[in-house]
Amino acid sequence: MTALAEAGAILPSRGGIVGALSDLFWRRPKLLVFLMVLPALLWLGIVYVGSLFALLLQSFFYIDDFSGLIVHEFSLRTYAELFRAQNLDIIIRTVSMAAVVTVASAIVAFPVAYWAARYARGPWKAVFYLGIMLPLWASYLVKVYAWKLILAKEGILNWLFEQLHITFLLDWWLSLPLIGGNSLSISYTGTFLVFLYVWMPYMILPIQAAIERVPTNLLDASADLGATPRQTFWKVIFPLALPGIIAGSIFTFSLTLGDYIIPQIVGNSQFFIGQAVYSHQGTAGNIPLAAAFTVVPIVIMVLYLWGAKRAGAFDAL
Amino acid sequence: MTSAVSLQKVSRHFGLVRAMDEVDLDVAPGEFFAMLGPSGSGKTTCLRLIAGFEQPTSGRIQIFGDAVEGIPPYRRNVNTVFQDYALFPHMNVRDNVAFSLMLKKLPKVLRIKAAEEALELVRLGGYGDRRPGQLSGGQRQRVALARAIVNKPKVLLLDEPLGALDLKLRESMQEELKALQKTLGITFIFVTHDQGEALSMADRVAVFNEGRVQQIGTPEEIYKRPQSRFVADFVGSSNVLDPEFVYWIVGEKRWASLRPEAIHVMAAGQSASRMTGTIISKSYLGPVIRLMIDLNGTKLHASVPSNDAVPAEGEKVTLGFAKDALHLMEATS
Numbered sequence: 139m140t141a142l143a144e145a146g147a148i149l150p151s152r153g154g155i156v157g158a159l160s161d162l163f164w165r166r167p168k169l170l171v172f173l174m175v176l177p178a179l180l181w182l183g184i185v186y187v188g189s190l191f192a193l194l195l196q197s198f199f200y201i202d203d204f205s206g207l208i209v210h211e212f213s214l215r216t217y218a219e220l221f222r223a224q225n226l227d228i229i230i231r232t233v234s235m236a237a238v239v240t241v242a243s244a245i246v247a248f249p250v251a252y253w254a255a256r257y258a259r260g261p262w263k264a265v266f267y268l269g270i271m272l273p274l275w276a277s278y279l280v281k282v283y284a285w286k287l288i289l290a291k292e293g294i295l296n297w298l299f300e301q302l303h304i305t306f307l308l309d310w311w312l313s314l315p316l317i318g319g320n321s322l323s324i325s326y327t328g329t330f331l332v333f334l335y336v337w338m339p340y341m342i343l344p345i346q347a348a349i350e351r352v353p354t355n356l357l358d359a360s361a362d363l364g365a366t367p368r369q370t371f372w373k374v375i376f377p378l379a380l381p382g383i384i385a386g387s388i389f390t391f392s393l394t395l396g397d398y399i400i401p402q403i404v405g406n407s408q409f410f411i412g413q414a415v416y417s418h419q420g421t422a423g424n425i426p427l428a429a430a431f432t433v434v435p436i437v438i439m440v441l442y443l444w445g446a447k448r449a450g451a452f453d454a455l
Numbered sequence: 456m457t458s459a460v461s462l463q464k465v466s467r468h469f470g471l472v473r474a475m476d477e478v479d480l481d482v483a484p485g486e487f488f489a490m491l492g493p494s495g496s497g498k499t500t501c502l503r504l505i506a507g508f509e510q511p512t513s514g515r516i517q518i519f520g521d522a523v524e525g526i527p528p529y530r531r532n533v534n535t536v537f538q539d540y541a542l543f544p545h546m547n548v549r550d551n552v553a554f555s556l557m558l559k560k561l562p563k564v565l566r567i568k569a570a571e572e573a574l575e576l577v578r579l580g581g582y583g584d585r586r587p588g589q590l591s592g593g594q595r596q597r598v599a600l601a602r603a604i605v606n607k608p609k610v611l612l613l614d615e616p617l618g619a620l621d622l623k624l625r626e627s628m629q630e631e632l633k634a635l636q637k638t639l640g641i642t643f644i645f646v647t648h649d650q651g652e653a654l655s656m657a658d659r660v661a662v663f664n665e666g667r668v669q670q671i672g673t674p675e676e677i678y679k680r681p682q683s684r685f686v687a688d689f690v691g692s693s694n695v696l697d698p699e700f701v702y703w704i705v706g707e708k709r710w711a712s713l714r715p716e717a718i719h720v721m722a723a724g725q726s727a728s729r730m731t732g733t734i735i736s737k738s739y740l741g742p743v744i745r746l747m748i749d750l751n752g753t754k755l756h757a758s759v760p761s762n763d764a765v766p767a768e769g770e771k772v773t774l775g776f777a778k779d780a781l782h783l784m785e786a787t788s
Contacts, residue, residue, distance in 0.1 A: 355537050358535075358537070358541065359537055359542075360554075361528040362507075362508075362529075362535045363529075363554050363558065363603075364529045364606070365529055374543060377545045378544070378545055
């Protein structure tokens, strides 16, 4: 008691370098924040954005047709290459797949996310998070190969269809042009299913977070003002969950745009952008074209986000 | 005449918790009705049952003579002003107000016109383009009000609508709400835990405690003739006197209430009254001074006009009050 009573109006510094630093950071809080973000800033700024920029630069060079060497001169002819039929096919194929995967994930993820945000309590919440996260802990390659087995002609899915005597449905589906094929594991349908499975958590979690932020009394208010559950969904829940859906779609869309493993293992061996980049910068040694291909998803994502913002998707933020 | 809202033996139980227990209520058309009670007393549950957000465990609810069992909120011509306003953050003020009209598929021109009129009514004309996030608490409260009345409901429910506002704003909103109710002629049912608000605004007040209605009456009846210790204590912080003490004064063993302002405080020895006590504490409240007086172990509150000469803390005083100021309530329990 006496020791406390003797202290003056201003307490002595804690002393040493730690005390001096505490006082300094208290007076200059921005300095502390700056020091904390510095490593990430260096990493992102130099290693990541820097190399991305170097890559972009590469896309403005071109390959000399005769010597096969890279000509270090500014030119747009590599970009013109992208518009050749075979390359345009790759782009269209990849973007269509990414779009279909994104829309399907949003549709499948929404009810799950809604249940988790509104109804799951206590242990059910744990089951939800575990169910979403568990697949993320397993190796991506293992999951993709597992799917190849599931979807194969001798796989469990075929067997199941047989047991249910509905193999004709599967055959009919596989006989369809474009999405069909010899078996699910070598069709676009198979590629789609694996993409859908692998990216699903990235769609569910942001939507769940968005729905969780919607106060329940907004739903009460909507019903009170005469909205049927359907109207409440489209006029209140959906617009407020939209930023979450957009966040999720950024993941599913860009991950599909960039992936080069899944279409290689499950699918009909037609190239996706990722595979094109891989082969051009590797075996083909055409780094400018690989770089130009890399620019495509970036441009598409920028356009997509710009469009989403214009459409008011972020108004609720 | 049919009641605007009528509850007959309505209970709402959540597991073992009896949020409402056999509540009977009748609200007349055009009435300004307040439901007053501490938190957890069942008043908000009562409001939610009328709005249709919850269903009663048992009992009957009628709105203008129609039974509303199983009728969802969106089919009840009743609108609610929510405690924290519940404005839609993704819409501007005009679209918030016009929400119910949009659902009714009213042509855009008409619903904008109606929304602007409702906003004028709550003195927020010209705020239509703003977002709820850009408004102050008082303004949001008005938007919530405009949104609820634009539909011209049969009954307007208000769930502690002034709770989040500061004192000055609350007082001016109280007057505005009363005026608005007169203009519209709609039945208002108002939930509050603020007894001053309930007494000053309502035509009639229902006092809730522990899921039951303790008393229903005009503000004057509630204030002057509380029927139970709870009502006496909760409404206007009356002195609740125990049966022993009352017996000592009037010779009857019953609980009684005595309003602090009914007590005359005199310097000791100025009267023949045998009620002599000591001032324990003294708080200055502006127009009045509130005294706590110890009278042989019974603590009494008295409020005296602040321009009177008031004895200091620790001084002995003699108390007096008119006999009819002592309001007798239930017998010993």
